[in-house]
Amino acid sequence: MSLLFSPLQLPSPRGGLALANRIVIAPMCQYQSIAGEANDWHLTHWTSLLNSGAAMLTLEATAVTEQGRITPGCLGLWDDRTEQALGQTLQRARQLAPAMPVCIQLAHAGRKASSAAPWNGGQLLSSAQGGWQTVGPSALSQLPDEAPPQASTLEQMAQICNAFVLAAQRADRLGIEAVELHAAHGYLLHQFLSPLSNQRDDEYGGSFENRVRFPLEVFTAVRAVFKGSLGLRISASDWVEGGWDVTQSSQLACRLKALGCDFIHVSSGGVSPQQKIAVGPNYQVSMARQIRQTSGLITTAVGLITESAQAEAILQAGDADLIALARVMLYKPRWPWEAAAALGAKVTASPQYWRCLPREAQAVFGSVRIGQR
Numbered sequence: 001m002s003l004l005f006s007p008l009q010l011p012s013p014r015g016g017l018a019l020a021n022r023i024v025i026a027p028m029c030q031y032q033s034i035a036g037e038a039n040d041w042h043l044t045h046w047t048s049l050l051n052s053g054a055a056m057l058t059l060e061a062t063a064v065t066e067q068g069r070i071t072p073g074c075l076g077l078w079d080d081r082t083e084q085a086l087g088q089t090l091q092r093a094r095q096l097a098p099a100m101p102v103c104i105q106l107a108h109a110g111r112k113a114s115s116a117a118p119w120n121g122g123q124l125l126s127s128a129q130g131g132w133q134t135v136g137p138s139a140l141s142q143l144p145d146e147a148p149p150q151a152s153t154l155e156q157m158a159q160i161c162n163a164f165v166l167a168a169q170r171a172d173r174l175g176i177e178a179v180e181l182h183a184a185h186g187y188l189l190h191q192f193l194s195p196l197s198n199q200r201d202d203e204y205g206g207s208f209e210n211r212v213r214f215p216l217e218v219f220t221a222v223r224a225v226f227k228g229s230l231g232l233r234i235s236a237s238d239w240v241e242g243g244w245d246v247t248q249s250s251q252l253a254c255r256l257k258a259l260g261c262d263f264i265h266v267s268s269g270g271v272s273p274q275q276k277i278a279v280g281p282n283y284q285v286s287m288a289r290q291i292r293q294t295s296g297l298i299t300t301a302v303g304l305i306t307e308s309a310q311a312e313a314i315l316q317a318g319d320a321d322l323i324a325l326a327r328v329m330l331y332k333p334r335w336p337w338e339a340a341a342a343l344g345a346k347v348t349a350s351p352q353y354w355r356c357l358p359r360e361a362q363a364v365f366g367s368v369r370i371g372q373r
Contacts, residue, residue, distance in 0.1 A: 003315040004308065004323065005345030008055070010178065010298060011262045012229040017101055017177050019055035019322075020348065022315060023336050026265075026302055026324040027058045027105040027180070027233075029070065031117040036063065036076025037085035043093050049329065050097030053336035053347030057100055058324075061107040061182055062086075064163040068108035068188070071117050072130055077106070077167045087174040098348045103178035104171050105233065106222075108160055110188030111136035111149035111197070135160075136191050137198040137205065137214075143273055151200070160188070161218050168226040178229040178262075181219060185270030189215045190235050193252070194244040194271045212252055216259065223260045231263035231298075232256060236287035239268060239275040246287045253295035265300040265324060266291055281310060289319040300324045308339035340364045 003022065010017040032041040049057050063069040063076040076082040090102065109115075114131040115124055124146045125131030135156060136149035152160070168179050183189035191197040192214045198205050204214050215232075223230055236249040253264050266288040269275050277283070284303040292299035301320035305311050311323040328335055340347045341361035354365050 002312060002343040002345045004312045004343060005340060005347075008298075008321060010229040012178075013227040013260070017229045019101065021053075021055045021336070021345075022322050023054040023311075023339070024103075024300060024322050024324045025049050025052065025054050025057045025329055026326040027060045027182075028326050028330065029060045029074065031071050031073035033073050033075045036066065036069065036074070036078065036082040038075060038082075038089035039085070040089075042075070043089050046090065046093035047096045048333050050093055050100050051350055051353070052329065052333055053340065053349060054100070054325070054329075055322075056103055056178065058103040058105055058178075058180060059090075059176075061105050061109075061187075062167070064106055064108055064167040065160065067113060067132055067135070068110075068160070068163070069113055070107075070109040070187075071115050072125075073117060074109075077104070077170050078163060083170045083174065090174060090176075096350075098350060101177040102175075103180050103229070104176050105180045105182050106164055106167050106171070107182035108163070108188040110134065110191045111140070111142050112186055136188065137200055140197055140199065142186065154202075157204070157214060161214075161221050164218050165221050165225055168222045168230075172226055172228065176228070178231070179222065179226055180263075180265060181215075181222065181230075181232045183215050184233045184235040184265075184267045186235070186272070187270070189218065190244075190271055193234075193248070194238055196238055196240060196243045196272050208248055208251065212255065215252075216255060219256060219261065220259055229262045231261055231265060233265035233267060235268045235270055236266050236284065236291060237268045238271050239277045240272045243272065246290050249287065250291050250294035253291045253297055257295050257297050261297060263298040263300060263322070264291060264295070265302065266320075267302055280304065281306070282314065285314055285319050289317075292318075292320060298322065302326065308342045311339065312343060337361075337364055 005021045008019045113134045134149040139148045139151045141148040236246045238244045288301040298321045300322040302324035
């Protein structure tokens, strides 16, 4: 049997979360919200992905505060208004697709907040352009020509930690089964981890133990209130000499597991324009393997995994437990159907689609068929 299409039980204090296969849809920012609210763009986007045959959909980076948005168009979950919009939109999408667990990535962008959308340059916005003051672990800008963030005070850090907690509680009320805390790609929690962005001289900066302190405090606070599956997405390497690396990531993963972490999602980069990434198929998989072997956590591999045989080989080698797909799912929203056909497996799909497969791939949807009237 294909490992890619074998089931997996994600642990959780509630007794576990059953995944039908090992394909997870990674979070993908859409930059289409207005004042943080989900809308019909998200309804269309989520409905399509919920009909993909994957095991779990991860909603895009969702800001826990208004100031924590990457762009003015980013999704949020920081008050009753944004909770209602997200909940109503997600409920409508779930009614239009087969049952699939949903994870939400909770995030704070830190010094990378207040930015333009990527297709508009992605640079920090001025106040005249609708931008706002950003915060980070230290007053160090992401790019040399950008305004630096404010160095976070202990009071601000406590408020941000509480915002993660409140957002997780809101997600729980909405019936979202899993939460992924965003500690990757140069956003706030990653900024605290990396010595490139964290140059504090208090108990939250300097040594490894100090730099991991705030992300672990956030995780611990969320774990105390969220009883679904809870994990972290990390950048396993800054790809910069003297930056955060896979050895530190493995040590962090061990600490997370001891605190009740259920899974870890291994990406890389994003904290420094000096990064030198050797991009290619499987370019992050070796880091996922090292973290998995060191920590024993259920581990998700991601990054230029585009072929079914490639995904299957990663699992067969023991490099990861789950495969996350992002851009390829935008290009081929039915990628899991094609992978199931190639690997002799089955997926769940809405009956309206049962007649769509070529004859040689009919077994992908099982034995139930409807004729042409």
